[in-house]
Every structure is written in structure tokens, then in C-alpha cells.
Amino acid sequence: MAAGSAGGEPWCGQCPTASQNAPRCPRTPHRPAPPASRRPGPEGPVPPQSGRLKGRVVRPVPVPDPRPLAAWVEGFLLAKRAAGCAPGTLTDYAAGLRHVRRWLLAQGRGEADPRELGRGDLVRFLAELADVPAPGKGRPLAPKTRRNVWVALKSFYRWLEGETGHPSPMAGVPAPRGEERPVRPLTQGEVQALLVACDRMAPARTARRRPFQMARATAVRDKAILLVLLDTGLRAAELCALTVGDVDLASGEVRVRRGKGGRGRLVYLGAAARRAVWRSLLERGRPTGEAPLFCGRFCGRDPGTARGSGTPGRDGRFSLTPDALLRLLKRLGERAGVADVHPHRLRHTFATEFLRNGGDVLTLQRLLGHRSLAMVQRYAEIVAADLQRVHAKASPADAWRL
Template identity: 40%
Template structure:
């Protein structure tokens, strides 16, 4: 890192005197962004995207990179690249994924321009267009089926017995997870980062800790709440665990007694969806369901923004449009200046 910093340009240094390989630049970029406090999820995304591009293009001098080196790679991703996914799918990358690559290039070369005065080849590339997917939610019937799938296995039948179902050993845990996702709108990483001490089962208060430990986007912690049904489910689950009273224990653990991560949580919800015969079951769909149901049940957009942890109203407005809630009317009702009669 010290050698890297010594190569950094200073005022008056011409760009031709700066020699920097892509591999070293990527390493420095990731360290700088980590020091800035970006979330681990963002850092991991940058690292994967830039590492993949480096393997494709080869380690070269930063000064030799042209816009065509970036657009050529993005075109290859669209047409020839076959991704390897956890579910075995090899479908082409979505337009949104291609746009994320463009965003990474903009950030990386923008940083190089500021720190080392290199030209920014990404600046000349137009943002790839993509069509936003409609927000998908679970219906009341869907949730009931998933909760039932938490408790019972698929129907089985042998030659000697009639059809039967068995109670699943993880039923209490799985129901508690589903109800917490539904009742709080937590992101997957936020739920997986919870420890027992973060949840007050008397009041329903759930604390998302600040910083990396809390798993929140941008490290911004907040407070959300559980209703009575979800609280009861979490209590029932913790009561069955030997470490249920340990304040530092993970709130939800897998069969291997390890804390869940976003990938294992996604697999769990996906399997529950399969058993319930519900297509497209994934953790973030509960977040959408929470937001839409909250607004349709009379919740206001500003409180929803706080509960979801959004920095702006943009996404909340999108939810409001779907729920047919008037944001302007909500502001009129809640306007501090108007209510103070100034």
C-alpha cells in the first residue's frame, strides 16, 4: 500500500510519468473504498466485477485503457458470457447487471481520475438502459401457504401406508424467520446480522445496529418493530434453543449452528416456496410485501421511509404508486409548518 501511495500523482505531475498496472490500481481502489466506509456488499461487488474484467482483458497499464476496452467487455457480457449461478442457471446477464458493471467502471475510473489524473474512459460511455421489473409481493394466501410449508413436509406415500406428512424439526425457526421478514421489511443481510440482544420481545423493538455489524445498507442502523404474532413466533423458537438466552448469540442459526447469511436465507425461502408451490419466493419479496401492505393498511410514507431505511423517498414513492397512496396528501396532513400554524 505504501508503494502504491508513492506512485500517486501530485500537483504538477504529468500523467505520462505515472506508471500503474490495473491489478495494483484495483487493489488500491478497493482499499480506499473500504476506508471510506462503503458496505462489505458494495466492496464485494466491486471486487468481483473488476476482478472478472481483469481476467478478461489482462493486466495492463491504466494509461493504455480506452473506452472500447470497456464497451467491448460489456458487449461480451451481453452476448457470449455464460454466468455460473448457485441455482445452476446459465441464462444471460440481465440488463440491470450490465448497468451495474457500468456503474463500477464509472466509480473505478472516476477515482483514478481524481487520485492520479488519468483520463476517464468510462465517462464517454452512455449508461446502459434497463427496464425496471414490477414490484412483486406475496398475497395473504401465499403467506399462509408458506407458513404451512414451514411446519409440514411434502405429502409422502409408501406401498404399505396411506399418504402422510411429517412435522419438520425446523418449523419454529422457519416460521419465525418468515414472520419477521414480513412484519419488519428487513433486508436479508439485516436479518442475518441480528443477535438475540437486538430484539426486545416485550415491546417488539428490533434494533438494526449501525456499521458493518448491523448489515444495513450504507451501515445506517435504525429501529423497526414486531407485532404480537411475530413476537410469539420468535419467542417460541428461542425457547427451544439452548443458547436462546445468550444476548450475543445469532438470532437465527442453521442446522450447523451457524448464523444465516443472505445466500443460505435465500435457499431456505426458495425451498419453502417450492413446497408451497409458489413461484419466485425470495427474501426481498417479503420487504416489498411489507411496504405495500403497510401503506394499504393506513401507514404513512414518511414513517415507511424510516422503517425501510431508505435515504430518499424515491423507492417509497414507487411503493405508494402501487398502493395508490397520495404522497402529496400525506405531506399536507403531516406538514410541520402547517400544523404549527406559523
């Protein structure tokens, strides 16, 4: 109840003035507590505040507590996970911010608070990022990767501004220019060669016998994967996330529960793709419900040995992962003699052939899951070039030499 004053004489800590609480104060003689400005703190008396304080609430000026980047990144990723960001988006954010931490370590500022970085620091970091080699590849980071780092920084500092009130230094920092890769759809002959490559392994050559080829155990599944990608234009992650219950083989309707940006949509399978999926499921004993539509190579084994396995379904099988899908298509392309085979190239093939066969850009936008028509405009330009070539060959005025 009592505390020592600056002069060593005790006072009452319960009542501010003698006139108010002296009759109820147990201390005799009564000594009122001094003003808060003269009470001793842990380092002695606090100097009085300037100005009139009566009737006012004095709020302390917030001083940012310095915390290293890693602590802020952890909170940022937790907030984004709670907000429902896709796992792929979280992975991109984490990878982009790891580049920032490596750069700070190289600068001798590994424990720096991200609020200490200014616009000039971030511009310099993004400029030097162009010379950073890609992990395990020995070549500089791709323009798309550098843009992903910029997006991660933009989102991180927007979150940090909401948490601390610190203005974002990313305002006005230009985004790295991405490389516009030409759209190169597969031809009909290349797709047929990929389907043939599903049946047999690469030729085996030994010293004492002629080269031979063995049948592939996953031929039925791999053909179904190729035809579904070709017929729907799904992204790699969207295909791998499909379950058996998402596909209606009677109508060909496929429900994409969580596409890019968390948006769902409906796509459709033709007769050939439905037949291939039915054969693949029949080979597995007709699984139903939440079982993955396409399993990894080791889906029937112990999860600890299932390399490249994804999320287990209720039947205990593990879904194919996007990385495993990329490796599968790359190996099929090597056996078929088709260069640069990957899931997105099959997506380009679907979009281009859809327009060539009479589809419209608005429907294509919905099937691909794009937000704007600008994303599908490049496919329309390819088809327009096709029409121009066809007209050049079939022009009546030119054919009649008029």
C-alpha cells in the same frame, strides 16, 4: 568522498565551489564538483537542461508505472474496506471487476494497465457484457448485474483518478438500463400457505408404503423468519446480521445497525412476530447479547462442517447467511405451491400492506431505509390503483344509476 569526473580526473563530492569550502576540504589540490547536469549517471554524463536553473526547483514529470489491473484492484478493494464499505458492496465491486479482467484476457490484454483503457474500450466492454452468460446459469447476465459492473467501474476509476491523477475514462459512459421488474406482493393466502409449509417436509414416496411427511426440526425458527421479514421489510443481509441484543421483545423495537450504505435505523415487530421470535429463542435456551438472532441449519456443529454458516456469535453458534435464507424461502415456496418466493418479495409485501392499512410514505421511507421518496413511489402507485378499483365498486352515483 571522491568520484571520477568525465575526463578521469578526481573531484571533491563535498563542496560545490572552491571559494566556499576549499579551506575545509581534505583534498589537495582542491577540485570543485562539476554541475549536476554534467555528472555521469549510470549510463554516462547527463546532458545539460535547457533554460536557466539557478534558484529554481526542477520537478521530474511523473511517468505512470505500468501495473496490471489485478494489482490496482487489490489496492482499490483495500481502500474501500478501510473506508468502511459493507461486505456486500465489496463483493459486488470484486465481481464486477472480475468481468473486466476476463474480457481483457479474451482480448489478449490480460496484463493491461487500466489507465490504458479509453472510453471506447469501456463502452465496447459494457456492450459485449450483455451477451456474457451468467456463471452456472446458462443465460445472459441480468440487467441489474450489468448495472452493478458499471457502478464498480465508476467507483474504481474515481479512486484511480484520486491516486494517480489519471482522468477517469468513465466520464460520459452511459449506465446500462435496468429492467423494471413489476412489484408482486404476496397475498394473505400465500403467506398462510408458507407458514403451513414450515411444519412438514415434502411428501416422501417409497415403493412399499404410502407417502408420508416428516416434521421439520427448524419449523419454529422458519416461522419466526417469515413473520419478521413480513413485519419489518428487512433486506436479507439485514435480517442475517441481527443479534439477540438488537431485538427488544417488550417493545418490539429492532435495531438495524448497518443497513444498505452503512445506514442504521429502527424497525418494529408486531405481537405475532414477537411471539414467534420468543418461541425461537426459547427453543435455543434463551441466548442473549451478541448471539445471532437466527442460526444456520448446522449452527451447533463443528464450523468446518457448517455449510452455509455465517459469522459465529459468542455462544458459538453461526448466523444464517443470505444465500441460505434464499434457499430456505425457495424450498418453502415449492412445498406451498407459491412461485418466486424470495426475501425481497416479502419486503414488497410489507411495503404494500403498510400503505393499504393506513401508513404514510414518509414513515415507510424511514422503515425501509430508502434515501428518497422515489423508491417508495411505486408502492404508493399500487395502493392508488387499489383505491381506484374500490371506488369503481362503491361509487354511489354508479350504484344508484344516476
